[in-house]
Amino acid sequence: MPDVIIDGQEVSVPRGTTVIQAAEQLGIFIPRYCYHPGLSTAGNCRICLVEVEKNPKLQVACNLPVTDGMVVHTRGEAAEDGRRAVLEFLLANHPLDCPVCDQSGECDLQNFYMKFGLYDPRFHEHKVKKKKAVQLGPHVMLDQERCILCSRCVRFTEEITETGELGIFNRGDRAELAIYPGGVLDNPYSTNVVDICPVGALTERESRFKVRVWYLSSAPTVCNGCSRGCNMDMHFVLDRPHLNDGRRVVRVKPRHNPDVNQWWLCDAGRYGLGWIDEGRLGEVRERGATSTWDAALAAIARAMQESDRSRVGVIASAQLTCEELFLIREIFDGARVSAAVPEEPGACDDFLVESDKNPNTQGARLLGMAGPVIGDTTGGLGGSADVPDGQAIAQAARSGELDVLWVFGHDLVELFGAESAHEIAQNVGLLVFSGTNENATVELAQWVVPTAAYLEKDGTFVNCEGRVQRIGRVFAPPAGVREDWSVLLELAERSGRPRDSHEPRTIFAALAAAEAAFAGLTYESIGTLGAPVAGSAARVMSKAEPTP
Amino acid sequence: MINLVHLEPRAREIIALYEYPKAAMLPLLWLVQENEGYVSCKAEAWVARMLGVALARVREVVSFYNMFHTQPVGRRELRVCTSLPCVLRGSGELMRRIQRELKIAPGETTPGGEVTLTEVECLCACEMAPMAQLDERFVGPVQLDAASEGATVATLVQDARTAPGRLEATPDPEPYIYTEGPVLSSRLMDADGTWLEAYGDYAGARKALTSMKPGEVITEVSRANLRGLGGAGFPAGRKWSFIPKAVDKPVYLVVNADEGEPGTFKDRYIMERDPHMLLEGMLIAAYAIGSHKAYVYIRGEYFLSAQRLQRAIDEACAAGWLGKDIQGTGFDLEVVIHRGAGAYICGEETALLTSLEGGKGFPRLKPPFPAISGLFACPTIVNNVETLSCVPFILRNGAEHFAAIGTESQGGTRLFCVSGHVNRPGVYEVPVSVTLHELIGDFTGGVREGRALKAVIPGGISAKVLTADEIDVVMDFDSLRAAGSMAGSGGVIVMDEMTCMVEALESAARFFADESCGQCSPCREGTGWVHRIVRRITEGRGKPRDLDDLLAIAGDMEGKTICVFADAAAWPVQSYITKFRTEFEDFVAAGRRTPSAEVAQCRT
Numbered sequence A: 001m002p003d004v005i006i007d008g009q010e011v012s013v014p015r016g017t018t019v020i021q022a023a024e025q026l027g028i029f030i031p032r033y034c035y036h037p038g039l040s041t042a043g044n045c046r047i048c049l050v051e052v053e054k055n056p057k058l059q060v061a062c063n064l065p066v067t068d069g070m071v072v073h074t075r076g077e078a079a080e081d082g083r084r085a086v087l088e089f090l091l092a093n094h095p096l097d098c099p100v101c102d103q104s105g106e107c108d109l110q111n112f113y114m115k116f117g118l119y120d121p122r123f124h125e126h127k128v129k130k131k132k133a134v135q136l137g138p139h140v141m142l143d144q145e146r147c148i149l150c151s152r153c154v155r156f157t158e159e160i161t162e163t164g165e166l167g168i169f170n171r172g173d174r175a176e177l178a179i180y181p182g183g184v185l186d187n188p189y190s191t192n193v194v195d196i197c198p199v200g201a202l203t204e205r206e207s208r209f210k211v212r213v214w215y216l217s218s219a220p221t222v223c224n225g226c227s228r229g230c231n232m233d234m235h236f237v238l239d240r241p242h243l244n245d246g247r248r249v250v251r252v253k254p255r256h257n258p259d260v261n262q263w264w265l266c267d268a269g270r271y272g273l274g275w276i277d278e279g280r281l282g283e284v285r286e287r288g289a290t291s292t293w294d295a296a297l298a299a300i301a302r303a304m305q306e307s308d309r310s311r312v313g314v315i316a317s318a319q320l321t322c323e324e325l326f327l328i329r330e331i332f333d334g335a336r337v338s339a340a341v342p343e344e345p346g347a348c349d350d351f352l353v354e355s356d357k358n359p360n361t362q363g364a365r366l367l368g369m370a371g372p373v374i375g376d377t378t379g380g381l382g383g384s385a386d387v388p389d390g391q392a393i394a395q396a397a398r399s400g401e402l403d404v405l406w407v408f409g410h411d412l413v414e415l416f417g418a419e420s421a422h423e424i425a426q427n428v429g430l431l432v433f434s435g436t437n438e439n440a441t442v443e444l445a446q447w448v449v450p451t452a453a454y455l456e457k458d459g460t461f462v463n464c465e466g467r468v469q470r471i472g473r474v475f476a477p478p479a480g481v482r483e484d485w486s487v488l489l490e491l492a493e494r495s496g497r498p499r500d501s502h503e504p505r506t507i508f509a510a511l512a513a514a515e516a517a518f519a520g521l522t523y524e525s526i527g528t529l530g531a532p533v534a535g536s537a538a539r540v541m542s543k544a545e546p547t548p
Numbered sequence B: 001m002i003n004l005v006h007l008e009p010r011a012r013e014i015i016a017l018y019e020y021p022k023a024a025m026l027p028l029l030w031l032v033q034e035n036e037g038y039v040s041c042k043a044e045a046w047v048a049r050m051l052g053v054a055l056a057r058v059r060e061v062v063s064f065y066n067m068f069h070t071q072p073v074g075r076r077e078l079r080v081c082t083s084l085p086c087v088l089r090g091s092g093e094l095m096r097r098i099q100r101e102l103k104i105a106p107g108e109t110t111p112g113g114e115v116t117l118t119e120v121e122c123l124c125a126c127e128m129a130p131m132a133q134l135d136e137r138f139v140g141p142v143q144l145d146a147a148s149e150g151a152t153v154a155t156l157v158q159d160a161r162t163a164p165g166r167l168e169a170t171p172d173p174e175p176y177i178y179t180e181g182p183v184l185s186s187r188l189m190d191a192d193g194t195w196l197e198a199y200g201d202y203a204g205a206r207k208a209l210t211s212m213k214p215g216e217v218i219t220e221v222s223r224a225n226l227r228g229l230g231g232a233g234f235p236a237g238r239k240w241s242f243i244p245k246a247v248d249k250p251v252y253l254v255v256n257a258d259e260g261e262p263g264t265f266k267d268r269y270i271m272e273r274d275p276h277m278l279l280e281g282m283l284i285a286a287y288a289i290g291s292h293k294a295y296v297y298i299r300g301e302y303f304l305s306a307q308r309l310q311r312a313i314d315e316a317c318a319a320g321w322l323g324k325d326i327q328g329t330g331f332d333l334e335v336v337i338h339r340g341a342g343a344y345i346c347g348e349e350t351a352l353l354t355s356l357e358g359g360k361g362f363p364r365l366k367p368p369f370p371a372i373s374g375l376f377a378c379p380t381i382v383n384n385v386e387t388l389s390c391v392p393f394i395l396r397n398g399a400e401h402f403a404a405i406g407t408e409s410q411g412g413t414r415l416f417c418v419s420g421h422v423n424r425p426g427v428y429e430v431p432v433s434v435t436l437h438e439l440i441g442d443f444t445g446g447v448r449e450g451r452a453l454k455a456v457i458p459g460g461i462s463a464k465v466l467t468a469d470e471i472d473v474v475m476d477f478d479s480l481r482a483a484g485s486m487a488g489s490g491g492v493i494v495m496d497e498m499t500c501m502v503e504a505l506e507s508a509a510r511f512f513a514d515e516s517c518g519q520c521s522p523c524r525e526g527t528g529w530v531h532r533i534v535r536r537i538t539e540g541r542g543k544p545r546d547l548d549d550l551l552a553i554a555g556d557m558e559g560k561t562i563c564v565f566a567d568a569a570a571w572p573v574q575s576y577i578t579k580f581r582t583e584f585e586d587f588v589a590a591g592r593r594t595p596s597a598e599v600a601q602c603r604t
């Protein structure tokens, strides 16, 4: 472990660590454009210049392995002057676009200029002209003049997606970032290039020109698009709805988690959130007519109390949080409960995307509410073959074996066909639907209760690799909409089975006390990056180093 | 529609020469261009498929190198060099006359499709300046005076319209070689010296392979004080010793024959006129470092060099000096020629490796150094043609003999390439202990037309310029460094009193702006910026503050980039402006050449 001194602070780091990484451990930020920890090192922008004692030349921190006894200065006169020079070069041909540039406010050219630049501009020649609004693909727009040729996006398409759409063509100051003529940047991860572009050269078509970044709020969450549970930050506006056509979610940015998604997100997950601000259920309905939560919960509680437990069915969902599944399991003890429904597997790849499009199937398994992973012989991931699946419960409902059936979020018509769905509606005494959006089942249910989207509530999901991740709560549900867990707690109260917990955190504590797989975990220990459940082989993901 | 199926068998043969298919990028693009005349987008797709790479990788390469055409061009291509050494001998006027005769501008093709005119940076044939290249063959000096003998503008234009440009059709150009030995130029004057028969036995290699251990060869070369003659002057033996002792990867020897430094043309003479000397040097080096595969990266414009060297390789293979079990010693060496395609930066050794691997010529970050991780991420030694060509002499005559020829820190001779305003431009083999003064005065016949000397660039265009009173300097690496310049590639560019330094700088600045690979921000932006300012000055629109701005920008470019190209681009700016400040100020003030330089033959 070589020891290095950076700006007077000493740190011991593993061999092979670079100065930029070692500095980070000390909380010293060295500016960078081309360096990205998830990509190979290009070392072309030259902004990360530092002074190394006994070395007459400035060195780039991103490609300098620390050696024992190395003494580095990041804020000395030489380093500052070097950075100033590099910035001046980068801005020489840069257009004066800031007032109309989407990156403005989160642009590393602007930021570093304010922090490290601030020189008197002396570039008075004609700037090199390039193309301004090139559509690279369904989600990504390019402005060649703003590009600083850091090659992050090129390396991303070479090394991460291995699709190679982008290139830097020509040489010298004629070099330009482009896509091969006629090509389309439409790989399943295409929008990540926007995230990693340090300037406003690559922007998202979806959010372009919509909201100035300084009007955005941000909150961490987890994607619910598939069972990987990629970590993300939700960027939203609440107080200026006109900026984004009334939608709260403006854009999604990946949040780094080395064990789940590294720095990346798939486009399907990123753009899969339209439903949150569209077609939402906003009121309790009884047979199509507006009703109240009080009436609904009273009716459901009554029906539950009046029926034999074995004649109550719940088709829960792997879209619900562990806390909610746990409450369902406890409250509907003795009833026919399952969180598994027959679904066609979706698209998957050898990187992030999983074919199971539910974020919490693994949580449901661990809580005994879904069958095991097909082919899992170790049982390490939980799930019991005895769990009925949603199809069996639907069948029971259809043949009149149930008095009460509660469907969480699913569309029976889509799952079992219109005919079966209608028969189910006719043959159960009470059909309850809770969920976020309009669907065909809403028409059939006696009671419809509007519940919160996952962004609107706290709780945990367990991803396909057995990592418990907290989803946080990005913003509140719309008026009249309640979180599933709070509905369930009230139902427990009303049906004479009150619980000690009153919010997700304490529900989770009860869950952790009851389930060995979760033993010892708390919201604190899960933190922002999640924690593996007992017995899961918490795998560290990594993409192989690029070969020449 | 083009159909390239007929090229596939040949393409597969080419790919088989390389460890990875992608390395066959440049040869396949050459194959296409030779057959189709240009690289169409269909051809790019074909190459991408043959190599299993993304289309964008092919486009990156095609757009990076100057010699590939992406549009149909004329039946012949006339490349006119307008770099400094040619500028000094009238290439500006040559270009103007060619344009007038052909009635087209650079980049255009005559209406009948006979010829495409291209303005190029240094073709490294400065001894025959002003010169041009018609397809594969060099033509020069092109006489601007119609009454003189040899090629004139009229014959050049006539040839461009009608004559075949292939090498076979024309005799070798006259050699501009004025020495015979001791080390490097023994056979250069002899037109037949290029054949194995004239060369004779690989005696130095025989000695190394049969009686010495690899380590002993390295020691011998170290003791000879052989310095790298590609430009950096790194001790050759020491470099060889960096190859890790126990490696489980192949070791490569890569020969840098990408000669591109304006003012330099020695490697071409060796490859064309004494290729076996190079091959013998390579064999000894390969034995010393444990390499069984060597690549020779020859700049794309050197058609004849590639052809001659290939012929020599074939001869050597037939005679058992290359290939398997060389002379029964059990040592194997395969040599593959790899042709560049028009990019000066590929002379930088790591750019050369990236280019050889099938990429754009981007220099690489160091560490790692090539000796640890070079070609295909394997230990690699890159040496210049001339460096390796010294090795047979060392093995035959002993390290002491070689060391004694030079100075204390640098053994041997160099092939100095003298161009510009001297009476006899050409290649001169002289011990490195010679002074610049002696080289110009005693060897080249002095400054032409009895004029006074104004300035000399002693080591290729990247070296800082020396004024007439700074030329009493010994021409080895250390002395020139101490004098504030560098020995570099051995390209000595001589400028007489008529030279306009502002226009000389414009030519140099344009060279660097044209040739920057463009990856480092200070170099990409700085070279373009500097050139735009200097060009504005030469166009008469200079401002007083430009000179200080130029010096500041040059200072900002220095010491901050992946390779030293940016530094090399800064040095001329700094040295010309500082050493000839008054001339620059007068030019800016007057908006044109000052009287003393009025008759200079610089281009405008």
Ligand SMILES: Cc1cc2nc3c(=O)[nH]c(=O)nc-3n(C[C@H](O)[C@H](O)[C@H](O)COP(=O)(O)O)c2cc1C
Binding pocket: B227, B228, B229, B230, B231, B232, B233, B234, B236, B256, B257, B258, B259, B260, B261, B344, B345, B346, B347, B348, B349, B350, B382, B383, B384, B385, B387, B388, B563, B564, B565, B568
């Ligand atoms: C911009 C640049 C251009 C270069 N061009 C050449 C060249 O054309 N030929 C060459 O042999 N070396 C050239 N070099 C030097 C090589 O990088 C390298 O030092 C050399 O090939 C090593 O061989 P040597 O030790 O035998 O000289 C160049 C270096 C730089 C920085």
Ligand code: SF4
Binding pocket: A094, A095, A096, A097, A098, A099, A101, A102, A103, A104, A105, A107, A108, A109, A110, A146, A199, A200, A201
């Ligand atoms: S990329 Fe940054 S510096 Fe450039 S226009 Fe946009 S906000 Fe301004």
Ligand code: SF4
Binding pocket: A146, A147, A148, A149, A150, A151, A152, A153, A154, A177, A193, A196, A197, A198, A199, A201, A202
């Ligand atoms: S588009 Fe952005 S990420 Fe890509 S090279 Fe340009 S600045 Fe870098």
Ligand code: SF4
Binding pocket: B345, B362, B363, B515, B516, B517, B518, B519, B520, B521, B523, B524, B561, B562, B563, B564, B565, B566, B567
């Ligand atoms: S200094 Fe210039 S030529 Fe060298 S790597 Fe950087 S951009 Fe390329």
Ligand code: FES
Binding pocket: A031, A032, A033, A034, A035, A042, A043, A044, A045, A046, A047, A048, A049, A060, A061, A062, A063
């Ligand atoms: S971040 Fe180090 S050179 Fe770009």
